Amino acid sequence: MTKNEFLKRLEEQVIMPDEEIILTPDTVLDDLEEWDSLAAVAFLAFSDRELGVHVNPDQLKNCKFVRDIINLVSSKLTE
Amino acid sequence: MIKSTHVSIRGICSALPKNKVDLSTDIPYFTTKEIRKTLNVIGTNTVFRALEDQTTADLCTTAAEKVLQDLDWERDTIDALIFLSQTPDYVLPATSCVLQHKLGLSNNCIAFDITLGCSGYVYGLYIVSQLVQSGGIKRALLLVGDTISKLISPQDRSVSLLFGDAGSATALEFSPEVNEISFVMGTDGAGAKSIIVPAGGYRERYNANSMTKILHQDGYLRAHEDLYMNGTEVFNFTSEVVPRLISEILEMHQWTDLDVDYYMMHQANKFILGFLANKCGIDITKVPINIHKFGNTSSASIPLLMTDSEVILNKKDRANLILAGFGVGLSWGAAALTLKNATLSTVYV
Numbered sequence: 001m002t003k004n005e006f007l008k009r010l011e012e013q014v015i016m017p018d019e020e021i022i023l024t025p026d027t028v029l030d031d032l033e034e035w036d037s038l039a040a041v042a043f044l045a046f047s048d049r050e051l052g053v054h055v056n057p058d059q060l061k062n063c064k065f066v067r068d069i070i071n072l073v074s075s076k077l078t079e
Numbered sequence: 080m081i082k083s084t085h086v087s088i089r090g091i092c093s094a095l096p097k098n099k100v101d102l103s104t105d106i107p108y109f110t111t112k113e114i115r116k117t118l119n120v121i122g123t124n125t126v127f128r129a130l131e132d133q134t135t136a137d138l139c140t141t142a143a144e145k146v147l148q149d150l151d152w153e154r155d156t157i158d159a160l161i162f163l164s165q166t167p168d169y170v171l172p173a174t175s176c177v178l179q180h181k182l183g184l185s186n187n188c189i190a191f192d193i194t195l196g197c198s199g200y201v202y203g204l205y206i207v208s209q210l211v212q213s214g215g216i217k218r219a220l221l222l223v224g225d226t227i228s229k230l231i232s233p234q235d236r237s238v239s240l241l242f243g244d245a246g247s248a249t250a251l252e253f254s255p256e257v258n259e260i261s262f263v264m265g266t267d268g269a270g271a272k273s274i275i276v277p278a279g280g281y282r283e284r285y286n287a288n289s290m291t292k293i294l295h296q297d298g299y300l301r302a303h304e305d306l307y308m309n310g311t312e313v314f315n316f317t318s319e320v321v322p323r324l325i326s327e328i329l330e331m332h333q334w335t336d337l338d339v340d341y342y343m344m345h346q347a348n349k350f351i352l353g354f355l356a357n358k359c360g361i362d363i364t365k366v367p368i369n370i371h372k373f374g375n376t377s378s379a380s381i382p383l384l385m386t387d388s389e390v391i392l393n394k395k396d397r398a399n400l401i402l403a404g405f406g407v408g409l410s411w412g413a414a415a416l417t418l419k420n421a422t423l424s425t426v427y428v
Contacts, residue, residue, distance in 0.1 A: 016116070037237055037297055037310040038120050044314050045354045054319075057311035 001051065003070060003077050009050075010069065014042045025067035043069065051076040080331065081262040083208035087254040090150050090422035093247045093379065093386040094142040094224075095127040097427045100243075102126060102374075108234045117240045122349020126243030126374035127427075128228040135166045136174050138246025139222035140181055141428040146248045147182075149422040152218065155185040159210055159219040163193040163203040163378060165407070166226045178222065189216070196274075197345045197406025198264070199223055199378035201414050204249070204402075205262045211253050221249040225377035230276055232292060232301035238308055241348065243374030247382035260416040261332040263324060270409035273312040278303035313406065317351055318358065321405055324413045325359045328401060332415035336361055338399055341388065345404040346370040346380045367391070380404070389423040 001009075011023045015034050021027075029035045040060055047053045053073045063069050070077070100106075102123055103114055118124060129138065139162065147154065160182070162175035169177075175190035184190075195202050203221045210216045224246030231238045278289040289304040301307060325342075329335060342365055344352055349370055356363045367388045376383055381402050385392065392398045397419040405411040 034116075038117060040311045041314045041350065042120065044311060044318070045350070048318055049354065049357065057309075057315050060311060 001077055003074070003079060006070060006073070006077055007066070009046070010043070010066070014046055015039050023066050025065065025070060027066045029063060029065065029069075047073050081205065081264070083205070083212045083260045083262075084257050085212045085214075085254045086208040086260060087252050087258050088249060088416070088418060088421050089252050090146045090250040091247060091382050091386050092142040092145040092149070092424045092426060093245055093383040094138040094145070094426050094428055095245050095373065096129040096133055096138065098128050098130055100126050100128050102240050106233070106239060108239070109236055113236060114240065117236060120348070120350050121241055122368070122370045123240055123374045124371040126228070127245070129226045129244045133226070133428075134168050135164045135224045135226050135244075135246050136162070136168045136178060138226075138244070138428065139224050139248055140178060141426060142246050142248035143178075143182055143220055143222060145424055145426055146220070146250050146422070149424060150250055152250065154183050157184050157188055157218050157220055158216040159207065160184060160188055160190045161193060161203060161207055161219065161221050162190075163195060163199045163221065163223045164225055165194055165196050165377065166229060167192060175222075195408070195410060196225065196377045197347065197380070198404040198408065198410040198412040200381040201262065201402055201404045201412030202264060202410075204251075204260065204414055205264065205412065207251050208260055211251055214253055217253045219251045221251060223247050223249070223382060224379040227306065227375075227377050230306040232299075232305040234292065234300040235305065237297070237299055237310055238306055241375050243376050245373060245376040245379035245383050247379050247386070249382060258417070259332070260414055261328060262412065262414050263327045263331060264412035265320070265324075265410070267316070267409045270312060270316055273309045273316065273409060274307070274407040276304065276306050314351065316409055317347065317405055318354065320411050321355050321403065322359045324403060324405070324411055325361070325401065328403075328413040328415050334399065334415060339365060339401050340395065340398045341391070341400055342366045343381050343384050343388075343400055343402045345406065346373070346375050346384065347406060348375065378404075383425070385418075386423045386425045389425070392418060392423060
């Protein structure tokens with residue numbers, strides 16, 4: 001999976017923001033109403049199932065931008 | 080290796096409060112979008128919630144009366160009554176003592192309470208089957224249930240759209256023939272604060288501030304007297320522990336997935352059940368789900384699933400089942416057993 005594909009999947013399956021919002025690596029998570037505990041769990045499941053990465057919830061809590069989330073799984077992503 | 084060898088489950092009854100709540104229309108605190116998204120992920124739709132004057136003990140009493148009637152068991156033949164719940168009638172005395180009297184059981188009946196949640200039914204089966212199998216206790220009633228709706232903050236979306244209430248009664252009897260039940264259980268208290276009601280015990284006594292709703296960092300409004308659940312920590316724990324638990328119980332009972340008819344899993348939420356079925360490599364058609372009807376009913380979730388699955392279970396003479404409960408504590412347990420000739424019923428009170 002490339003970083004762009006990952007971003008797309010994050011948008012479609014995990015965060016599902018309103019149509020007007022497109023996720024970019026610079027998007028601030030706090031600005032996203034949809035980035036709640038359900039989305040966080042969906043992300044943990046997604047990274048476990050699709051990328052085989054077991055993300056620690058504490059690391060997720062420290063993410064401020066979408067790019068921080070990408071960095072958590074970047075070892076399994078291609079450019 | 081934990082096994083019981085001479086115990087039969089003779090009957091199970093689940094009792095639900097009649098008060099039905101439609102989560103998509105009856106909860107006023109959230110937007111339509113928030114509700115739709117939450118219900119879609121966790122899989123709930125309706126729940127049954129106890130009224131103010133209905134307790135877990137009341138639900139379990141109704142279930143016990145029904146099971147005694149179904150089996151035509153005389154009350155004075157019950158040697159043990161165990162009440163397993165996190166929502167007892169009193170701090171003291173033990174609710175099981177109150178129920179011994181309410182159910183008209185003999186004074187020779189032993190009675191005690193156990194405090195566990197999601198893993199509770201498996202632990203309860205383990206403890207009661209160990210009491211029965213030595214032959215000293217011939218017949219026992221295991222009453223398991225919770226009214227978690229009384230512990231949740233209605234404005235906390237992470238829990239108020241998830242939980243329902245239920246009680247159950249399971250009748251166990253000594254079996255002269257060998258009838259094996261295998262158990263695997265475990266504990267990790269490091270996760271104690273992942274699912275917790277902070278106030279009301281003796282670590283933080285109930286005080287004037289216990290009811291004050293605070294807006295927490297997670298964005299949810301709740302007081303110290305309310306249930307707190309850390310979704311990501313619980314998911315993390317579940318995804319690590321449960322796949323291992325399932326493979327251990329299968330190995331212990333010398334079964335493969337092909338031998339299993341159904342996996343009766345604690346109905347934590349629809350999302351996690353799908354994730355676990357996939358990760359454990361088990362056929363999702365063998366994982367009954369009823370969270371859309373009843374919500375997450377904590378300790379009652381597994382017996383409720385069994386009685387609610389009465390149609391599929393009674394299609395066969397015998398059903399090979401894996402039961403798995405996991406959650407608050409953190410605590411987990413799985414059992415492997417063959418259910419045959421058990422009466423199964425669900426009642427509303």
